[in-house]
Amino acid sequence: xxxxxxxxxxxxxxxxxxxxxxxxxxxxxxxxxxxxxxxxxxxxxxxxxxxxxxxxxxxxxxxxxxxxxxxxxxxxxxxxxxxxxxxxxxxxxxxxxxxxxxxxxxxxxxxxxxxxx
Amino acid sequence: xxxxxxxxxxxxxxxxxxxxxxxxxxxxxxxxxxxxxxxxxxxxxxxxxxxxxxxxxxxxxxxxxxxxxxxxxxxxxxxxxxxxxxxxxxxxxxxxxxxxxxxxxxxxx
Numbered sequence: 001x002x003x004x005x006x007x008x009x010x011x012x013x014x015x016x017x018x019x020x021x022x023x024x025x026x027x028x029x030x031x032x033x034x035x036x037x038x039x040x041x042x043x044x045x046x047x048x049x050x051x052x053x054x055x056x057x058x059x060x061x062x063x064x065x066x067x068x069x070x071x072x073x074x075x076x077x078x079x080x081x082x083x084x085x086x087x088x089x090x091x092x093x094x095x096x097x098x099x100x101x102x103x104x105x106x107x108x109x110x111x112x113x114x115x116x117x
Numbered sequence: 118x119x120x121x122x123x124x125x126x127x128x129x130x131x132x133x134x135x136x137x138x139x140x141x142x143x144x145x146x147x148x149x150x151x152x153x154x155x156x157x158x159x160x161x162x163x164x165x166x167x168x169x170x171x172x173x174x175x176x177x178x179x180x181x182x183x184x185x186x187x188x189x190x191x192x193x194x195x196x197x198x199x200x201x202x203x204x205x206x207x208x209x210x211x212x213x214x215x216x217x218x219x220x221x222x223x224x225x226x
Contacts, residue, residue: 044216103165111159
């Protein structure tokens with residue numbers, strides 16, 4: 001089955017640090033990847049859609065200069081949280097689709113728990 | 118606006134059956150997904166419905182009525198490991214996934 005790998009799984013760092021999260025599709029190519037954020041006891045919130053070879057599409061209210069997304073290849077997308085602050089502490093999850101078929105589900109990485117001190 | 122409603126929390130007994138409902142109001146409809154999410158983990162795909170009716174997959178079944186904007190996830194022979202949040206998501210006319218807030222299912226012995 002389709003496997004999405006996300007790294008690191010847990011990050012604790014000081015305020016002001018930039019943190020890079022990687023999302024890889026291990027056994028398929030993904031032209032589109034998605035980045036979500038989830039606060040405790042809340043649902044997934046889509047942050048941006050990452051398209052290989054082009055700029056990401058950000059959801060309303062998400063600062064593109066703070067959350068930098070790069071989708072340089074068909075198997076790798078990265079999210080960099082720049083100058084992170086405590087309010088950025090959250091669970092970040094990426095997902096990818098094998099194809100653009102409507103029925104194709106998104107396969108999720110294991111998530112990255114980010115804690116900013 | 119687009120909206121997906123699910124109960125916040127449900128409790129059921131091990132070995133029993135539980136039905137988790139989802140109602141939606143979206144701009145267009147291109148299918149409905151159910152995902153399971155254990156605490157602290159990422160969601161995993163359970164089912165996809167695009168036509169009316171029941172889709173059965175082992176202990177889990179998912180039903181869709183497009184005219185009513187309604188779906189349910191049916192879990193049979195509940196096991197303790199089924200304790201998780203269950204997320205309903207609808208793909209709208211722009212093929213964007215609209216997520217419900219999830220239903221936390223608590224299984225008691």
